[in-house]
Amino acid sequence: MCKNLVIIGAGGHGKVVADIATKMKCWDSIRFLDDNKSITNCLGFDVVGQISDAIKYRDCSDFFVAIGNNNIREKIQEDLIRRGFKIAILLHPSAIIGTSVDIGIGTAIMAGAIINSSSKIGNGCIINTNSSLDHDNVVGDYVHVSPGVKTGGNINIGRLTWLGIGSVVSNSISICSSCKTGAGAVVVRDITEPGTYVGVPVRRIVSDENSDSSKF
Numbered sequence: 001m002c003k004n005l006v007i008i009g010a011g012g013h014g015k016v017v018a019d020i021a022t023k024m025k026c027w028d029s030i031r032f033l034d035d036n037k038s039i040t041n042c043l044g045f046d047v048v049g050q051i052s053d054a055i056k057y058r059d060c061s062d063f064f065v066a067i068g069n070n071n072i073r074e075k076i077q078e079d080l081i082r083r084g085f086k087i088a089i090l091l092h093p094s095a096i097i098g099t100s101v102d103i104g105i106g107t108a109i110m111a112g113a114i115i116n117s118s119s120k121i122g123n124g125c126i127i128n129t130n131s132s133l134d135h136d137n138v139v140g141d142y143v144h145v146s147p148g149v150k151t152g153g154n155i156n157i158g159r160l161t162w163l164g165i166g167s168v169v170s171n172s173i174s175i176c177s178s179c180k181t182g183a184g185a186v187v188v189r190d191i192t193e194p195g196t197y198v199g200v201p202v203r204r205i206v207s208d209e210n211s212d213s214s215k216f
């Protein structure tokens, strides 16, 4: 692990990520990169350049991509991995992680989250505030589990899927890649087609091609 951390993305998610990194006390310095030149500071840390400046810090820093949009986060992190950057894992001290849990690089586990035994969380995931994933969950790469989500045991969540705030997923359910569930959605049957799903129990409202990721 390096002494310095560079966080890519100085927005709201970047703030939460910097707060976790501070509390972990693993890095002497924290810096941000962001392509929005009007942002010069995030949570008291300097924004020192744009994403294209990452190379200047590659050999002396760990990196973390703090961008909420799953597809953009994947694109940037996979590019960093290909180019040999070291990618950190961020784990809030109040998160509870069970025995035999695997957590992939570039994943942030936020305050109060619980991940129970034998679950596997992929690369570049966001396991957000107070979410609870029970035993033997398999969460694909670049998934966002929003605040307050609850899943039962033996869940499979495909890559790039976004579970909206407060969603509930009953035990032994599979959700395919590139799905979105709305706020408060309840999933009681497998979801096999990408798209946006809302309600109790969920119904599909738009096809994946028409969905607007900015709504999340």
Ligand SMILES: CC(C)(COP(=O)(O)OP(=O)(O)OC[C@H]1O[C@@H](n2cnc3c(N)ncnc32)[C@H](O)[C@@H]1OP(=O)(O)O)[C@@H](O)C(=O)NCCC(=O)NCCS
Pocket: 128, 146, 147, 163, 164, 165, 180, 181, 182, 183, 184, 185, 196, 197, 198, 199, 205, 206, 212, 215, 216
């Ligand atoms: C699911 C979601 C993305 C849909 O947004 P949208 O595409 O703009 O959809 P609309 O607001 O046009 O709603 C379409 C229909 O779905 C319904 N709907 C939307 N969200 C719903 C929800 N969470 N639960 C139940 N119904 C919902 C609307 O009432 C509307 O129904 P109607 O056609 O009968 O009038 C959005 O409502 C949502 O829930 N986002 C979650 C945000 C979140 O979790 N943020 C966490 C950040 S960390």
